[in-house]
Amino acid sequence: MTSHRSQRPATIPDVAREAGVSRSTASRALADYGSVSPDARERVHAAAAKLGYRPNQLARSMITGRTHTLGVVVADIQNPFFAGATRGIADAARAAGYQVLLANTDEDLTQERSAVKMLRDKHVDGIIIAPASSSSTAHLVALREARCPLVLLDREVPSLDTDTVTVDNRGAAEDAVRRLLEAGHRRIGMVTLGGSGEERAAQEGRHGGADRREETDRHRAAGRADGGEGPQRGHGPDRRRAEPPAQVSTGVERAEGFRAALHAAGLKDPDTYVRVGVHGQDPAALTTELLRLPQPPTALFTTDSLIALGALSAVQEAGLRVPDDVSLITFDDADWTSVIRPRVSVVAQPVQELGARAVRALVARIEGRSQARSEHIVLDTTFVSRDSVAPPPSR
Amino acid sequence: MTSHRSQRPATIPDVAREAGVSRSTASRALADYGSVSPDARERVHAAAAKLGYRPNQLARSMITGRTHTLGVVVADIQNPFFAGATRGIADAARAAGYQVLLANTDEDLTQERSAVKMLRDKHVDGIIIAPASSSSTAHLVALREARCPLVLLDREVPSLDTDTVTVDNRGAAEDAVRRLLEAGHRRIGMVTLGGSGEERAAQEGRHGGADRREETDRHRAAGRADGGEGPQRGHGPDRRRAEPPAQVSTGVERAEGFRAALHAAGLKDPDTYVRVGVHGQDPAALTTELLRLPQPPTALFTTDSLIALGALSAVQEAGLRVPDDVSLITFDDADWTSVIRPRVSVVAQPVQELGARAVRALVARIEGRSQARSEHIVLDTTFVSRDSVAPPPSR
Numbered sequence: 001m002t003s004h005r006s007q008r009p010a011t012i013p014d015v016a017r018e019a020g021v022s023r024s025t026a027s028r029a030l031a032d033y034g035s036v037s038p039d040a041r042e043r044v045h046a047a048a049a050k051l052g053y054r055p056n057q058l059a060r061s062m063i064t065g066r067t068h069t070l071g072v073v074v075a076d077i078q079n080p081f082f083a084g085a086t087r088g089i090a091d092a093a094r095a096a097g098y099q100v101l102l103a104n105t106d107e108d109l110t111q112e113r114s115a116v117k118m119l120r121d122k123h124v125d126g127i128i129i130a131p132a133s134s135s136s137t138a139h140l141v142a143l144r145e146a147r148c149p150l151v152l153l154d155r156e157v158p159s160l161d162t163d164t165v166t167v168d169n170r171g172a173a174e175d176a177v178r179r180l181l182e183a184g185h186r187r188i189g190m191v192t193l194g195g196s197g198e199e200r201a202a203q204e205g206r207h208g209g210a211d212r213r214e215e216t217d218r219h220r221a222a223g224r225a226d227g228g229e230g231p232q233r234g235h236g237p238d239r240r241r242a243e244p245p246a247q248v249s250t251g252v253e254r255a256e257g258f259r260a261a262l263h264a265a266g267l268k269d270p271d272t273y274v275r276v277g278v279h280g281q282d283p284a285a286l287t288t289e290l291l292r293l294p295q296p297p298t299a300l301f302t303t304d305s306l307i308a309l310g311a312l313s314a315v316q317e318a319g320l321r322v323p324d325d326v327s328l329i330t331f332d333d334a335d336w337t338s339v340i341r342p343r344v345s346v347v348a349q350p351v352q353e354l355g356a357r358a359v360r361a362l363v364a365r366i367e368g369r370s371q372a373r374s375e376h377i378v379l380d381t382t383f384v385s386r387d388s389v390a391p392p393p394s395r
Numbered sequence: 396m397t398s399h400r401s402q403r404p405a406t407i408p409d410v411a412r413e414a415g416v417s418r419s420t421a422s423r424a425l426a427d428y429g430s431v432s433p434d435a436r437e438r439v440h441a442a443a444a445k446l447g448y449r450p451n452q453l454a455r456s457m458i459t460g461r462t463h464t465l466g467v468v469v470a471d472i473q474n475p476f477f478a479g480a481t482r483g484i485a486d487a488a489r490a491a492g493y494q495v496l497l498a499n500t501d502e503d504l505t506q507e508r509s510a511v512k513m514l515r516d517k518h519v520d521g522i523i524i525a526p527a528s529s530s531s532t533a534h535l536v537a538l539r540e541a542r543c544p545l546v547l548l549d550r551e552v553p554s555l556d557t558d559t560v561t562v563d564n565r566g567a568a569e570d571a572v573r574r575l576l577e578a579g580h581r582r583i584g585m586v587t588l589g590g591s592g593e594e595r596a597a598q599e600g601r602h603g604g605a606d607r608r609e610e611t612d613r614h615r616a617a618g619r620a621d622g623g624e625g626p627q628r629g630h631g632p633d634r635r636r637a638e639p640p641a642q643v644s645t646g647v648e649r650a651e652g653f654r655a656a657l658h659a660a661g662l663k664d665p666d667t668y669v670r671v672g673v674h675g676q677d678p679a680a681l682t683t684e685l686l687r688l689p690q691p692p693t694a695l696f697t698t699d700s701l702i703a704l705g706a707l708s709a710v711q712e713a714g715l716r717v718p719d720d721v722s723l724i725t726f727d728d729a730d731w732t733s734v735i736r737p738r739v740s741v742v743a744q745p746v747q748e749l750g751a752r753a754v755r756a757l758v759a760r761i762e763g764r765s766q767a768r769s770e771h772i773v774l775d776t777t778f779v780s781r782d783s784v785a786p787p788p789s790r
Contacts, residue, residue, distance in 0.1 A: 101513075
């Protein structure tokens with residue numbers, strides 16, 4: 001083992017002695033707090049440099065109340081969307097003189113509550129969060145009540161009056177689905193995941209779970225028969241019915257955009273081809289279900305790049321081709337979408353910019369530079385047309 | 396704005412009053428520290444529950460010296476390898492009763508030093524780190540000297556005596572390249588990125604940078620002519636010469652395995668087709684360079700899945716096909732590798748298990764359950780044979 005030096009780290013009393021000032025003066029000078037003469041301040045800083053004094057952040061933060069640290073709570077760091085947004089957050093925070101503490105909730109409310117508590121315990125100056133639920137938000141309301149600056153990223157919570165940074169999910173989804181309609185498609189499927197298992201379980205309890213559980217078991221068996229070599233995102237409970245989409249605002253809004261486009265095209269029953277799973281569920285299985293319908297969809301709209309991978313996997317398993325048999329548009333311009341053949345047409349979100357704007361909004365709030373009213377920043381998405389959309393097959 | 400409740404949070408004096416004990420007794424009982432009678436402990440906990448007392452972690456950690464928080468420093472959260480390892484860390488930490496604070500360094504030493512300092516300031520009980528350099532490690536040595544439990548993940552630092560969790564990078568690379576040799580390939584390229592720009596700049600200063608800068612500019616212009624629609628990982632400085640590989644142990648070991656396989660097959664000049672870039676550099680440009688050689692490689696070995704995407708992009712840009720014209724094997728079983736056609740053969744690392752083992756080693760160290768000597772855990776990789784390897788084209 002490395003030998004342990006006996007050298008003791010310099011303390012505030014050491015610095016005070018070296019500078020010839022009182023401990024309280026040294027303490028105030030080092031913490032940049034309260035009244036200290038310029039001369040004393042200079043001597044204290046010189047003494048601190050000479051002794052290699054390293055401020056005790058814990059003690060200092062108890063004096064100044066600031067840690068220059070931002071807490072960030074993301075829903076799924078394995079999703080390239082959040083990995084990219086996190087990169088944007090880190091870069092912008094560094095530029096603003098703040099450090100970032102990151103926590104991942106895996107779309108789980110219990111983990112989210114625990115992460116928020118931990119970040120408060122670590123005395124972050126404010127929190128950026130992509131909440132796992134837009135309804136179970138008591139812990140976020142408590143943050144606001146404790147006057148902890150809070151910015152919601154990617155997702156809105158209607159009942160919570162705080163700054164938000166999002167994209168126009170409804171408009172972007174409607175635009176993407178309109179493109180599929182314009183290519184001639186009438187049977188358009190949507191596959192989405194979202195909402196925490198915990199919350200869904202509670203809903204199931206309310207709505208009577210027995211029937212659903214039976215269906216779920218049947219569906220699981222079907223899923224196993226597929227072999228399932230496609231990407232897996234864990235093992236959440238299965239759900240198969242079209243139903244109110246997951247309790248995350250992005251999912252809700254994208255589904256609204258999907259329905260609005262179909263409605264405008266005069267199509268009835270827009271939910272026929274909608275499959276909503278919970279986080280962790282295999283999107284390939286949901287897609288396979290759609291492809292096995294007597295009248296399967298000729299086009300698919302997926303709400304993130306991981307779901308798109310699952311959908312592609314299911315299309316291949318079914319012996320079908322994109323775009324000849326099935327067209328595909330997905331949210332999120334993941335790096336593989338332009339390398340795979342055919343290249344996938346996507347709704348590109350400004351991921352790093354979303355993170356950066358969230359940081360700027362949060363820092364403005366921390367430093368008291370914001371207006372009193374909450375700010376709602378909505379960034380533009382870009383449709384990137386590639387090779388995954390074609391007219392439906394003539395049958 | 397949400398109205399702010401005037402209700403003051405309960406403090407230790409409140410709890411002491413309610414329980415009818417002294418403040419110091421209440422404090423010791425709540426912190427589970429020092430001697431308190433069972434009766435007093437019970438009354439204090441009942442009073443705390445009644446008043447909704449929420450312990451001040453800051454104060455408590457000053458008494459117990461434990462925060463039940465692990466610091467994790469990863470090199471690039473946008474790389475699926477680290478996203479997966481982070482997931483493994485989070486799950487194992489939760490199972491062990493610890494929370495995780497995550498910091499991302501983007502392979503930058505300055506950010507790494509700052510992240511380590513921040514995590515110490517936040518009084519984590521120990522740190523798991525994938526260091527950006529295996530040589531610039533004074534900040535890690537300082538951690539060890541301060542007796543902060545430390546586990547290295549994915550990467551080793553020869554000069555640092557501490558626990559490590561890695562895979563057999565050398566053996567796995569040698570095995571992968573042997574498979575390319577067995578398929579008949581003799582011109583095998585390797586594309587890798589690693590090492591921080593900062594460190595490379597320092598090396599350049601030592602070895603004379605002028606010639607290199609000229610080459611770099613020439614190369615940049617060539618890169619632009621390609622159009623470069625492939626995935627980009629930022630804008631690091633360009634490097635083109637085969638040279639001692641990046642100062643990260645994984646890169647060094649994988650290059651050693653690559654050379655050992657070629658050497659065993661009796662091939663000379665194994666570095667002819669080696670391209671080493673810095674983090675942030677476009678791997679597609681490095682690959683394009685190889686493909687434009689008069690005698691281009693007929694097979695490529697890439698050291699992570701992001702580099703593989705860049706290489707695939709360059710192969711497509713060059714009008715070539717995998718595996719007919721160029722075979723490919725990459726480290727890391729990213730989710731797209733089994734969905735893209737042809738499916739890519741990979742060296743799969745047990746990413747989540749790497750994270751989990753790092754947590755177990757760290758927690759054992761924190762809780763004093765480890766042996767005195769440092770432990771070096773080396774996990775197995777798995778070669779997953781798919782469709783991206785074929786014999787070289789006959790020319």
